[in-house]
Amino acid sequence: MRPFSGRRILLGVTGGIASYKTVSLARLLAQAGADVDVVMTRSAREFVGAVTFEALTARPVHVDLIADGHALDHIALAKQNEVIVVAPATADFISRAAAGRADDLLTACLLANASPVLIVPAMNDRMWSHPQTVANVAHLRRLGYAVLEPGTGPLASPDEGAGQGRMREPEEILAAVARFLEPAGALSGKRVVVTAGPTREPIDPVRFISNRSSGKMGVAIARAAKRRGAEVTLIAGPLEVPVPEGVSVIRVERTSEMADAVRAALVGANLLVMAAAPADFRPRAVAGAKLKKSAGLAPIALEQTDDILNSTRDARPKGCVVVGFALETNDILANAAAKLESKGLDFIVANDATETGAGFGGDTNRVTILTKTTKPETLPLMSKDAVADAILDRVELLWKDGASGR
Numbered sequence: 001m002r003p004f005s006g007r008r009i010l011l012g013v014t015g016g017i018a019s020y021k022t023v024s025l026a027r028l029l030a031q032a033g034a035d036v037d038v039v040m041t042r043s044a045r046e047f048v049g050a051v052t053f054e055a056l057t058a059r060p061v062h063v064d065l066i067a068d069g070h071a072l073d074h075i076a077l078a079k080q081n082e083v084i085v086v087a088p089a090t091a092d093f094i095s096r097a098a099a100g101r102a103d104d105l106l107t108a109c110l111l112a113n114a115s116p117v118l119i120v121p122a123m124n125d126r127m128w129s130h131p132q133t134v135a136n137v138a139h140l141r142r143l144g145y146a147v148l149e150p151g152t153g154p155l156a157s158p159d160e161g162a163g164q165g166r167m168r169e170p171e172e173i174l175a176a177v178a179r180f181l182e183p184a185g186a187l188s189g190k191r192v193v194v195t196a197g198p199t200r201e202p203i204d205p206v207r208f209i210s211n212r213s214s215g216k217m218g219v220a221i222a223r224a225a226k227r228r229g230a231e232v233t234l235i236a237g238p239l240e241v242p243v244p245e246g247v248s249v250i251r252v253e254r255t256s257e258m259a260d261a262v263r264a265a266l267v268g269a270n271l272l273v274m275a276a277a278p279a280d281f282r283p284r285a286v287a288g289a290k291l292k293k294s295a296g297l298a299p300i301a302l303e304q305t306d307d308i309l310n311s312t313r314d315a316r317p318k319g320c321v322v323v324g325f326a327l328e329t330n331d332i333l334a335n336a337a338a339k340l341e342s343k344g345l346d347f348i349v350a351n352d353a354t355e356t357g358a359g360f361g362g363d364t365n366r367v368t369i370l371t372k373t374t375k376p377e378t379l380p381l382m383s384k385d386a387v388a389d390a391i392l393d394r395v396e397l398l399w400k401d402g403a404s405g406r
């Protein structure tokens with residue numbers, strides 16, 4: 001049985017004595033059918049030779065950002081992998097990763113990467129329990145990285161203690177990798193529609209009304225749904241981030257265009273996630289020619305745009321799960337609960353626009369998920385990719401427990 005056949009894994013190796021176990025891990029991954037790209041730090045090569053990994057994975061091992069006078073394409077290397085595993089992850093590597101450094105190939109791959117990351121620490125027990133390492137590990141977790149806690153027991157070097165710090169065994173790491181790869185396919189056969197970004201309502205041919213939405217949250221959801229095997233349609237206003245590969249994209253500008261695109265995409269859909277921030281107001285009349293300063297300032301009369309969730313309600317197929325967002329500045333839970341009800345949603349994902357690290361623009365979010373039947377669930381501050389996975393996990397649960405309640 002080759003359960004990882006065709007799956008792509010980037011295996012990062014840093015300079016710790018436990019890297020002798022990573023040799024077995026590389027062998028297990030390759031035997032399971034995975035294509036394994038090994039990236040070693042310079043100090044890792046003091047412990048194990050690159051040829052050992054090359055022989056086991058039948059692929060070249062990467063060490064430097066610059067090889068043979070050419071810059072290695074760390075972006076492509078990071079993008080083509082479905083999961084990054086760093087084993088062993090030394091205290092130094094964890095510190096550099098937590099600081100967002102990109103001073104070697106492995107840390108550069110982490111920054112260029114959008115896939116799940118599994119960090120497998122191995123170090124002396126005193127280093128593991130040092131408050132600096134504890135803070136670094138907590139920060140990595142907030143960024144959405146999974147950390148496989150080291151075990152207790154004799155450390156590799158015989159003169160060291162037996163506290164916590166021992167790298168997990170290759171079989172345990174393999175099982176953790178399998179958990180990352182499993183979700184792919186869990187949404188296969190499902191049609192998922194995601195909206196992302198702001199819309200723009202023109203004032204004249206060059207000016208518009210819009211908002212600060214970057215589209216990152218919607219794009220993260222589209223990417224996660226695609227990774228889980230769904231057929232994904234992303235309906236996007238102007239985005240600040242690239243669209244994920246393999247997702248069909250419909251570009252729109254105005255709220256009414258987004259509403260039309262949502263209505264059309266809902267045919268046969270199993271899930272709609274409205275992560276977009278459509279403009280709620282539009283000028284009553286759009287000037288045909290650029291408004292000239294010399295003509296003086298005239299007030300711009302506004303009118304409300306359609307609420308997309310409400311105006312497309314009749315187009316929702318039976319059983320289609322609908323997830324909305326609520327970006328609030330005050331009375332967050334009460335406002336979100338009211339929108340859950342008035343917009344006929346299964347879930348609403350609420351966040352506080354005033355909180356640092358949450359909401360528009362950034363790469364992280366702290367959200368509270370409300371449903372009609374469960375208590376509000378506040379998740380810790382995490383990457384938007386991790387929030388996307390948390391939302392899809394709950395949608396999958398809903399499907400497991402029976403179709404949407406509507």
Ligand code: CTP
Pocket residue numbers: 255274275276277278279280305306307308309310323324325326327328339343
């Ligand atoms: N939404 C929508 N159509 C709009 C505006 C918002 O479908 N014209 C969706 C958003 O995509 C989101 C949910 O409704 O999923 C809540 O959006 P939000 O901006 O929080 O609420 P509004 O309904 O616009 O209400 P208000 O701005 O008054 O808070």
